Amino acid sequence: MRLSDLLNFAWQVVRGSPGRTFLILLAMGIGVAAVVAVTSLGEGARLYVVNQFGSLGTNLIIVLPGRSETAGAMPGVLVGKTPRDLVLEDALALKRSHAVRRIAPLIVGAGDVRVGARRRETPVLGSTADFIEIRRMELAQGRFLPEGDPRQSLPVCVIGTRVAAELFGTRQVLGEWLRIGDRRFRIIGVLAKQGESLGFNTDEIVIVPLAAAQALFNTESLFRVLVEAKSREQIRYAKEDVEEIIRLRHEGERDVTVITQDAVLATFDRILRALTLAVGGIAAISLAVAGILIMNVMLIAVTQRRREIGLLKALGATSRQIRLAFLTEAVLLAMGGAGVGLVVGQLARNVALQLYPAIPFQAPWWALLAAPATAVITAALFTVVPARRAARLDPVQALSRR
Amino acid sequence: MIRLAGIERTFIVGEEAVHALRGVNLEIAAGEYLSIMGPSGSGKSTLLNVIGLLDRPSAGIYELDRRDVTGLNDDELARARREKIGFVFQFFHLVPRLNAAQNIELPMVLAGIDPAARKPRLDRLLSEYGLEDRARHRPDQLSGGQCQRVAIARAMAMGPSVVLADEPTGNLDRHTGQEVMAVLERVHDNGGTVLLVTHDPEIGSRAHRRLRMIDGEVVGDERS
Numbered sequence: 001m002r003l004s005d006l007l008n009f010a011w012q013v014v015r016g017s018p019g020r021t022f023l024i025l026l027a028m029g030i031g032v033a034a035v036v037a038v039t040s041l042g043e044g045a046r047l048y049v050v051n052q053f054g055s056l057g058t059n060l061i062i063v064l065p066g067r068s069e070t071a072g073a074m075p076g077v078l079v080g081k082t083p084r085d086l087v088l089e090d091a092l093a094l095k096r097s098h099a100v101r102r103i104a105p106l107i108v109g110a111g112d113v114r115v116g117a118r119r120r121e122t123p124v125l126g127s128t129a130d131f132i133e134i135r136r137m138e139l140a141q142g143r144f145l146p147e148g149d150p151r152q153s154l155p156v157c158v159i160g161t162r163v164a165a166e167l168f169g170t171r172q173v174l175g176e177w178l179r180i181g182d183r184r185f186r187i188i189g190v191l192a193k194q195g196e197s198l199g200f201n202t203d204e205i206v207i208v209p210l211a212a213a214q215a216l217f218n219t220e221s222l223f224r225v226l227v228e229a230k231s232r233e234q235i236r237y238a239k240e241d242v243e244e245i246i247r248l249r250h251e252g253e254r255d256v257t258v259i260t261q262d263a264v265l266a267t268f269d270r271i272l273r274a275l276t277l278a279v280g281g282i283a284a285i286s287l288a289v290a291g292i293l294i295m296n297v298m299l300i301a302v303t304q305r306r307r308e309i310g311l312l313k314a315l316g317a318t319s320r321q322i323r324l325a326f327l328t329e330a331v332l333l334a335m336g337g338a339g340v341g342l343v344v345g346q347l348a349r350n351v352a353l354q355l356y357p358a359i360p361f362q363a364p365w366w367a368l369l370a371a372p373a374t375a376v377i378t379a380a381l382f383t384v385v386p387a388r389r390a391a392r393l394d395p396v397q398a399l400s401r402r
Numbered sequence: 403m404i405r406l407a408g409i410e411r412t413f414i415v416g417e418e419a420v421h422a423l424r425g426v427n428l429e430i431a432a433g434e435y436l437s438i439m440g441p442s443g444s445g446k447s448t449l450l451n452v453i454g455l456l457d458r459p460s461a462g463i464y465e466l467d468r469r470d471v472t473g474l475n476d477d478e479l480a481r482a483r484r485e486k487i488g489f490v491f492q493f494f495h496l497v498p499r500l501n502a503a504q505n506i507e508l509p510m511v512l513a514g515i516d517p518a519a520r521k522p523r524l525d526r527l528l529s530e531y532g533l534e535d536r537a538r539h540r541p542d543q544l545s546g547g548q549c550q551r552v553a554i555a556r557a558m559a560m561g562p563s564v565v566l567a568d569e570p571t572g573n574l575d576r577h578t579g580q581e582v583m584a585v586l587e588r589v590h591d592n593g594g595t596v597l598l599v600t601h602d603p604e605i606g607s608r609a610h611r612r613l614r615m616i617d618g619e620v621v622g623d624e625r626s
């Protein structure tokens with residue numbers, strides 16, 4: 001039997017019972033669409049996170065006090081001492097490394113910000129002039145913190161757009177004064193609107209010089225030191241240098257944790273890929289269910305078409321031809337269902353894109369291949385039993401029943 | 403052309419053995435027009451199925467075109483049926499979703515004959531059996547007589563050695579039955595071998611050779 005005849009024969013069956021065909025297309029379509037839609041969500045989340053890291057600044061290395069990797073949360077407790085603080089001198093010493101382009105020490109606290117009678121609780125960041133470069137932030141107006149000795153406390157600040165709007169309304173803010181706690185700061189710049197970036201809404205912060213923040217929060221210890229390596233290749237050397245410099249300054253103790261953005265990114269990437277794969281797999285279960293439906297429908301078809309199978313055998317069809325006819329029919333249905341599913345899945349993705357334009361929903365290429373392939377293979381596997389049953393029918397008995 | 407020697411066919415029903423054929427010996431020459439008659443349960447249909455290679459005898463030798471076919475496997479039997487046997491059934495057994503032309507073409511499709519070669523044969527069959535204007539009609543749009551003409555044309559599609567007709571008029575009124583018989587007899591007139599199973603004496607007596615079967619044995623063999 002020629003392939004074109006086989007396909008045509010199966011096509012006649014598929015066309016001949018539209019209700020049955022519609023149900024199978026629906027089941028297979030839902031399965032494939034579910035896989036496409038769900039993996040689109042997962043992949044969208046992954047790309048979103050990757051992009052967010054990109055916006056954090058490239059070649060970024062983050063130094064935080066305490067060593068979390070080797071001894072759990074509080075290594076100092078067991079040996080009777082707390083982790084050493086990370087201080088400004090540690091941060092400045094990092095500039096000695098040839099692999100480091102710039103650094104920005106960082107203190108974070110919550111401040112009570114007031115202008116006249118208006119007040120607002122906002123996160124207050126203390127840092128230095130290089131912070132804006134390292135974090136890849138933009139200014140809407142004015143300028144950022146001035147260069148100069150970071151130990152010097154200048155009464156200036158840079159604020160987020162939302163803070164500006166809430167404290168000043170539509171008034172001009174540059175050159176105005178605001179109070180944080182009992183200190184006064186002159187506004188020299190407003191950050192460009194950027195929105196949420198990994199937990200920090202940069203529209204809602206106030207940035208002051210590091211020394212001012214130290215005085216405000218009455219602390220010497222840094223929350224983080226942000227380090228930018230000179231290039232992507234230099235990240236590794238910069239990290240080694242950072243660890244070595246701090247170790248020497250901390251009397252040989254390795255008591256800081258150094259995170260490279262690459263490593264964090266790679267971890268997130270791995271987690272989200274695994275997650276996408278997992279939810280895709282769960283969605284693929286519906287394909288197995290659709291496969292069972294196909295098996296059921298085919299088993300019924302074998303019973304319904306007994307006479308036809310008997311006739312085909314009388315006309316000289318071999319068992320192989322009968323099996324092939326059933327398999328072709330199932331594969332044809334599965335391919336149709338997969339096609340419907342791909343279209344519906346993409347439509348679902350487009351709807352999601354309309355609802356959340358910020359997240360780049362997109363089915364990964366492997367899902368676009370695997371979902372239809374799984375549909376077809378499942379259909380074929382689940383048709384093996386019905387097809388064999390059909391092929392084994394005794395033609396005399398099959399023909400004798402009306 | 404067909405030689406049966408000591409053919410037995412035993413069915414096991416429950417724990418009982420039913421002997422449908424008991425030592426049938428029969429020779430049929432090419433070009434014969436033969437009917438098998440007998441009461442129901444006499445084994446005439448079983449004999450037809452054995453000759454048509456749909457059923458295997460439990461014992462005995464069956465030679466078709468001077469070749470022993472008792473030892474063939476399923477696929478070889480299927481191929482032999484395709485090439486040597488044409489079936490005509492009481493209930494027509496047309497594929498309901500295929501039109502008349504597609505039904506007639508089916509044996510050629512199963513044989514893997516390419517569409518270009520099928521076309522002239524199909525056209526010849528359609529005109530020979532007067533079905534040209536019914537080619538695109540599905541079985542439910544055809545009369546009983548037309549359905550049986552389609553079935554006969556299909557049986558002739560591969561140019562078989564023998565046409566086996568099992569009660570071909572059993573589902574037709576008398577007048578249409580006569581018409582269908584005329585079509586079958588034309589197959590015989592053109593040199594074909596026709597084997598007919600019926601319990602209608604009027605139909606059976608038209609054949610040139612008439613077998614009578616009772617209880618799985620051939621008890622009469624008349625020629626005219």
